[in-house]
Amino acid sequence: MSNDANEPKADGGAASQPIGEELEELEEHPLEWDEPANNRKAPDERESVSKPSEKDDDRKLVTGEAKYTSDYDEQFPDLAHAEVVRSEIPHGRVVDVDTSEAEAMDGVHAVLTPWSDAVPDAKYTSAGQSYPEPSPWDMNVLNERVRYVGDPIAAVAAETAETAATAAETIEVEYEEDDYVLDPEEAFSEDAPQLFDKDDVENKIVGHDYARNRMSHIEGELGDVEAAMERDDVRVHETEWETVRQSHAQVEKHTSLAYTDEDNRHVVITSTQVPNHTRRQLAHLFDIPIRDIRVKKPRVGGGFGGKQAMVVEPIPLALSLAADRPVMYEASRAEEFSAMRSRHPMRVRARSAVTEDGTIEAIELYALSNTGAYGSHGMTVAGNVGSKPMPLYSKVPNVRFEADIVHTNTPQTGAMRGYGAPQGTLALEGHLDEVARDLDVDPVEFRRRHYMEVGDLDEIAGMMGGEGAKRRIRSCGLDECIERGKEAIGWDDVEQPDADHLHRGIGMALSAQGTGVAGDELGAAQIMMNEDGSFHLMVGGVDIGTGADTAFIQIAAEVLGVDEENIVVRSSDTDTTPFDYGAYASSTTYISGMAVKKAAEDAKERILHWGSKLLDEPAENLETRGGEVYSEETGESVSLEEVGFEAAYGDEEREHILGKGTHCTEESPPPFAAQFVDVTVDAETGEFDVNNMAVAVDCGVAINPGMAEGQIEGANHMSYEMAVNEGITFDDEGRAEVTDFDDYEFPTAAESPPIESILVETHEPTGPFGAKSVAEVPTNTVPPALSNAIREAVGVRIDEMPITAEKIRRAMDARDE
Numbered sequence: 001m002s003n004d005a006n007e008p009k010a011d012g013g014a015a016s017q018p019i020g021e022e023l024e025e026l027e028e029h030p031l032e033w034d035e036p037a038n039n040r041k042a043p044d045e046r047e048s049v050s051k052p053s054e055k056d057d058d059r060k061l062v063t064g065e066a067k068y069t070s071d072y073d074e075q076f077p078d079l080a081h082a083e084v085v086r087s088e089i090p091h092g093r094v095v096d097v098d099t100s101e102a103e104a105m106d107g108v109h110a111v112l113t114p115w116s117d118a119v120p121d122a123k124y125t126s127a128g129q130s131y132p133e134p135s136p137w138d139m140n141v142l143n144e145r146v147r148y149v150g151d152p153i154a155a156v157a158a159e160t161a162e163t164a165a166t167a168a169e170t171i172e173v174e175y176e177e178d179d180y181v182l183d184p185e186e187a188f189s190e191d192a193p194q195l196f197d198k199d200d201v202e203n204k205i206v207g208h209d210y211a212r213n214r215m216s217h218i219e220g221e222l223g224d225v226e227a228a229m230e231r232d233d234v235r236v237h238e239t240e241w242e243t244v245r246q247s248h249a250q251v252e253k254h255t256s257l258a259y260t261d262e263d264n265r266h267v268v269i270t271s272t273q274v275p276n277h278t279r280r281q282l283a284h285l286f287d288i289p290i291r292d293i294r295v296k297k298p299r300v301g302g303g304f305g306g307k308q309a310m311v312v313e314p315i316p317l318a319l320s321l322a323a324d325r326p327v328m329y330e331a332s333r334a335e336e337f338s339a340m341r342s343r344h345p346m347r348v349r350a351r352s353a354v355t356e357d358g359t360i361e362a363i364e365l366y367a368l369s370n371t372g373a374y375g376s377h378g379m380t381v382a383g384n385v386g387s388k389p390m391p392l393y394s395k396v397p398n399v400r401f402e403a404d405i406v407h408t409n410t411p412q413t414g415a416m417r418g419y420g421a422p423q424g425t426l427a428l429e430g431h432l433d434e435v436a437r438d439l440d441v442d443p444v445e446f447r448r449r450h451y452m453e454v455g456d457l458d459e460i461a462g463m464m465g466g467e468g469a470k471r472r473i474r475s476c477g478l479d480e481c482i483e484r485g486k487e488a489i490g491w492d493d494v495e496q497p498d499a500d501h502l503h504r505g506i507g508m509a510l511s512a513q514g515t516g517v518a519g520d521e522l523g524a525a526q527i528m529m530n531e532d533g534s535f536h537l538m539v540g541g542v543d544i545g546t547g548a549d550t551a552f553i554q555i556a557a558e559v560l561g562v563d564e565e566n567i568v569v570r571s572s573d574t575d576t577t578p579f580d581y582g583a584y585a586s587s588t589t590y591i592s593g594m595a596v597k598k599a600a601e602d603a604k605e606r607i608l609h610w611g612s613k614l615l616d617e618p619a620e621n622l623e624t625r626g627g628e629v630y631s632e633e634t635g636e637s638v639s640l641e642e643v644g645f646e647a648a649y650g651d652e653e654r655e656h657i658l659g660k661g662t663h664c665t666e667e668s669p670p671p672f673a674a675q676f677v678d679v680t681v682d683a684e685t686g687e688f689d690v691n692n693m694a695v696a697v698d699c700g701v702a703i704n705p706g707m708a709e710g711q712i713e714g715a716n717h718m719s720y721e722m723a724v725n726e727g728i729t730f731d732d733e734g735r736a737e738v739t740d741f742d743d744y745e746f747p748t749a750a751e752s753p754p755i756e757s758i759l760v761e762t763h764e765p766t767g768p769f770g771a772k773s774v775a776e777v778p779t780n781t782v783p784p785a786l787s788n789a790i791r792e793a794v795g796v797r798i799d800e801m802p803i804t805a806e807k808i809r810r811a812m813d814a815r816d817e
Contacts, residue, residue, distance in 0.1 A: 029472040031455055033765035038559070038601075040763060040770060047625070048557040049769045052706040053564055056550040057299065057543075066299040069255040069271045070330055076259065080109050082316050082329035083164035085154035085171050086339060087146035090409040090734030091180035091193060094144050094173060097154055102167035107159035110323035111167070114142040114153065118322035120285045120314070123202045127376040127414065128274030128281075128308040130520050130581055136215060136375040137202040141285070141314045146175075147195050147373035148411050149734045150339035157319040157327045180409040182734055184347070184370040187213040187408045195373065195407045205379050213407040215371055216379040220386070220463035223398030225353075228362035234353040237435045241350070241427040242800040243783075244727030245370075246343035246718075247744060248416060252301025253336055258317040259326035267294045268317060271301070273308045273544050274582030279574045281310045282317060297572035303544035304718070305415035306341045308584045309376060337728055337744065338736035341414030344381050345370045345727070346423040350431035353398075358441050360450050362398035363390065365427060369405045372412035378405040381413075383464050384420030389428045389780070391460040391670070392512040394473075395450040399460050409734050415584060417715065418779040421513055422722060429509035429784035430799060433791065443788070444482060444491075447510055452476055452670070461518075461668075469518050471668055475762040475772070477698030478510065481674035484758050488694035489676035501684045504691075507788030511673045513777035515767070516587035518668035523592035524578030525599040527556060527567075529607065529657035531648040533627060533640030534566045537599075540580025541592030542572045546775060547707040548588045552596045554703055555768050559600035560607070561624030562640065578662075586671075586773030589703055593768040595663040603659025607640065610647045610657070614638045667766045671773050672698040675716075675781030679789040686809030688790065690753035693720070695778050698760045701770035705759055711775045712757035719782035720753070721746045724802050 043050065060066040073079050085097075099111045112119050119142050127135040143151050154171050158164035179193040186192055189212070196210045207217025229236050256270040266288060272278050275295040283290045300307065312329050319327040331340060346369045353362040367385045371378035386401030436443040452458070454476050462470035486492065489506055496504050526538045537556055543549040549569045557564045571577055580592055604624060611629030612619040621633050630637035647655045678691040695716050702708040725746050729737045738744050757778075763770035783801055791797050796811035 029457055029470055031472055031474060033474060035765040039765065039768070046558065047561065048554040048564055049703055050701055050705060051554070053550060053554055053704055055547045055707060056553060056569065068252055068299050068301055069257055069269050070328070072257055072269050072298070073328055076326040078325045080157040080159065080319070080323055080325055080327045081161040081164045082319050082327050083156045083168040084152050084315060085168050085173065087149055087151040087153055089146065089175050089177050090149050091147055091195070092175045092177040094146060094153055095176050096174040098172040099154065101170040102156055105163065105167050107163040108156060108167050109159070109325060110157040110319050112142060112155045112318055112322060114140065114144040116322065118318045120318070122285050124281060124285050125203070125376055126309045126311055128277040128310060128582060128584070129380070130277070131280060133203065134205065134380055135377055136205050138196065138200065138374050141318060148409050149736070150335070150411055151373065152315065155315050155319055157323045180734060182408055182410055182730060184368055184406045184408055188368070188404065188406045195409065205375065214404055215375040215407055216382070216405045217403070218379060218383055218464065219402040221400040222459055222463050225362045225364050225398045225400040228353045228398040229351070231353065231361065234355055234361050236351060236353050237431065237438065238349065238351045239427070239431045239434055239799060241348045241430060243346050243423045243426060244722065244725070244801050245345040245413070246416065246722050246727050247337055248302070248304040248306035248341065249741070249744065249746060250302030250304060250306055253333065254307065254312045254331040254340055255328070256313045256316050257326060257328040258313070258320040260320065265292045265294060266317060267296065268313055269296045269298060270313050271307055272297055273303045273542055273584055275542065275572050275574050276540065276579055277582055278310050278313055282313060285314055286317065294575045297542055300544040303583065304417045305419065305584065307544065308415040308582065309341060311340055333741070334739040337738045339411055341412065341416070342728055343416040344413040344420070344423070346385065348385065348423055348427035350427045352431065352435055354435055354439065358439050358446055358449065360393065360396045363393065363396050364400040365390065365424060367403040367423065369403060370408055370410065370413065371405050372408060372410045374412040375405070376412055377415045381415065381420040385424035387461050387464040388421035388513055389424040389511065391458045392452055392510060393450045394452045394456045394458055394460065399463065401464065410730060411736070417718060418776050419585065421511070421776065422719065422780045422783065425509065425511050425780035426783045426801070429781070430787050433507070433784070433788040434797060437791070443508060451478055451510065452512065471518065474766065475669060475698070475700055475764040476672060477760040477762040478672045478674065480760045481672055481696035481698055484760060485674040485676045485694050485696040488756050488758060489678055489692060491676065497680060501682055502680055503683055503793040504678070504680045505789045505791070505793030506676060506678050507785045507790070507792055509675045509781045509784040509788060511675065511777050511780040512670040513586060513773060513780070514668045514670060515590045515773040516668050517585045519666045521581050521587050521591045522662070522664045523580045523595040524662045525592065525595040526578055527599045527603050527659045529603060529644055531644040533644045535560065535562070535568070537567050537569045537596065538577045539569065539571045539592060539596060540578045541588050542580065542583035544583050546588065546711065547704060548583065548592070550707065551589050551593055551703045555593050555596045556600040558769065559597055560604055562627050566627070586776045589771050590767050590773055591663055593703070593771065595661040597768045598661025598663060599659040601659070602661060603657055606655065606657045607643055610643045611638060614642060614646060665766065669764045669766055669772045671700070671777045673777045673781055675778070675785040677782065677785040677789045679786065679793055681790055681793040681808065683794055683812065686805035686812065688805065688808065690786065692754050692756065693782065694756040694758065695781065696758035696760050697774060697778055698762050699774035700762055700764035700767055700772040702759050702761070702774065703769065703771050708759060708774045709757045712778045713755050715775060715778035716755050716757070716782060717752055719779045722801060723783040723786045726802050
């Protein structure tokens with residue numbers, strides 16, 4: 001290993017700044033962090049943290065006892081089921097909706113159209129983002145003007161799901177059709193069909209130009225990229241890349257149940273990543289006070305960003321209000337592919353200026369992003385194309401990023417795991433590999449000369465997010481990630497197959513991500529002690545299958561010195577649990593987990609107070625461990641049960657021991673990943689086999705190593721899918737050609753290559769017990785690493801996803817002509 005993971009390198013790389021500027025930056029973004037003494041523990045001192053504890057809900061999941069939204073139907077004997085009528089044309093206006101036959105059917109309780117009283121006419125965004133949302137308000141619950149095949153027009157609530165579906169089929173819609181556009185470059189031209197009139201959108205976003213279907217334009221620059229590109233001593237390299245429209249493919253479909261309770265409050269049980277954002281958005285949309293809306297999240301069967309949006313909740317709520325009974329809407333699998341959300345397909349151009357000795361003087365990325373019919377998450381995802389991968393190369397003095405986010409008459413896109421970073425990482429890491437080959441330098445060492453290290457000030461993140469988005473790098477395990485990844489994949493010992501037509505190559509790619517959104521997150525927790533020494537932990541943080549609840553328990557147990565089984569966690573009910581922004585941006589362990597740590601410390605302070613009364617010793621002499629309060633001086637101890645009973649039933653003084661914690665921060669420390677892919681290519685056919693994949697991840701201290709490895713492997717599988725799967729495609733009339741998992745043809749576990757996940761431990765002083773994020777960074781790296789491996793094996797570059805045998809063979813034929 002060439003560097004200690006938490007020490008800056010001796011050789012600085014790019015030219016240093018004047019001392020005065022360095023001092024000013026260190027004052028604003030200090031390297032040293034005021035870290036609590038209890039936050040840094042050696043591995044042998046940890047009792048719960050970084051131990052492979054069983055996931056809190058594992059047994060419920062495997063026995064079928066875990067309750068998802070659809071399982072709540074049995075609680076409502078008068079439950080109605082919803083069906084949605086969706087547009088059959090890609091663009092036009094609804095002239096008439098004939099609902100007479102549906103309304104006359106037995107068992108039908110409500111039929112809604114865009115003109116129904118129960119349907120709000122307010123504009124909104126479905127994006128589950130903090131207030132005010134950085135996405136335009138351009139949507140309606142039901143639409144008179146439709147902009148893609150699948151836009152919701154009418155909705156039915158009926159006694160059974162079968163009756164609702166039959167009733168929906170009888171509804172006749174008359175359209176006035178408009179011209180449509182499916183390709184983002186065509187949509188951006190001046191004579192393209194226009195999706196939005198200027199008055200159709202509220203909360204317009206910076207750089208919008210709806211006359212050209214542009215939802216937003218963003219750009220940022222450090223230094224002077226054009227001047228660097230024009231220098232005589234550099235070579236300018238340019239590459240272009242294209243990504244697919246990837247589906248989240250969650251096992252649990254979007255499902256939501258709405259009803260009005262006995263207090264005339266509106267309750268929504270829903271499969272969501274963002275309960276509090278959903279409550280706020282429903283209040284806005286239906287003009288209902290926030291206090292009168294309750295959002296409850298049960299178990300969630302996968303989110304991956306697809307449920308970081310209020311996708312379906314308004315429809316069952318509107319139907320419930322109209323039918324005066326509970327209504328549940330469960331999307332079909334076909335709707336998941338054609339009308340929910342997907343990853344933004346993009347075309348990304350990369351340019352760089354590099355000297356003959358391999359010094360990168362400038363990097364530029366330009367992204368054209370297809371946001372589909374509406375702008376949910378459009379600007380922020382596109383911003384991450386630059387702000388996530390480009391900061392990795394902090395030694396590059398001149399950097400520029402620009403993006404146009406364009407509407408087309410295709411289903412709207414949204415948040416998805418990685419959130420723009422996979423598209424940007426493909427372009428940047430593929431581009432740098434091509435530059436290294438052109439210069440005939442080692443691709444690893446070429447990157448190593450320019451990438452982040454401890455002590456660097458990440459100004460590139462601030463380039464897009466403003467001064468407050470700058471971050472000082474206080475933990476970085478890139479060197480160890482690379483060395484362990486190289487060893488795992490056999491980088492230095494590649495044996496070619498015996499057959500002349502088979503060629504083996506190894507490719508690599510690096511990635512950095514974020515941990516939460518700097519300055520734009522909030523998590524809160526409360527912990528209460530029972531008189532028997534057990535605890536109830538209430539958290540707003542959302543577990544969407546990642547194991548967040550388990551991590552919260554481990555963090556609290558580490559602080560309190562108790563067994564994890566003595567902590568019961570309850571999360572994500574806007575009536576009973578503290579406020580939290582939700583599960584997105586890899587923030588849950590870092591933000592919500594730190595709130596849990598603070599709540600446990602708050603409770604511990606009172607526990608030690610009562611322990612000092614029982615032991616007749618100063619609280620500063622006491623500590624908790626093994627379910628006891630003990631004296632570090634005398635060795636005397638009392639159990640937490642004794643403390644609990646004394647606090648609750650004492651003679652002279654009584655107290656319910658409660659701890660509260662709230663956490664927000666300007667920090668967003670990057671996790672790092674080094675990806676390696678070993679591939680064998682058949683030069684005669686272009687077919688290829690991925691022999692092995694290895695990915696080493698620096699996520700700080702892994703709160704639960706088993707869960708962290710699961711996150712890495714799941715993310716890497718999703719990344720592999722992005723590299724080899726065609727994604728969601730459309731015919732010439734804008735209809736999705738994918739309606740179920742068989743059509744989608746994503747690689748199953750049996751069809752996927754082996755994945756070796758490697759945890760590299762560093763210590764991030766701003767995170768709970770040294771943790772930072774892990775769930776997204778391995779999602780970014782397989783497409784560029786596989787493209788680089790194929791380039792190594794047979795000498796051709798595949799820059800358009802997915803990578804297929806046909807594209808490889810075609811590229812080889814073109815090269816040999």
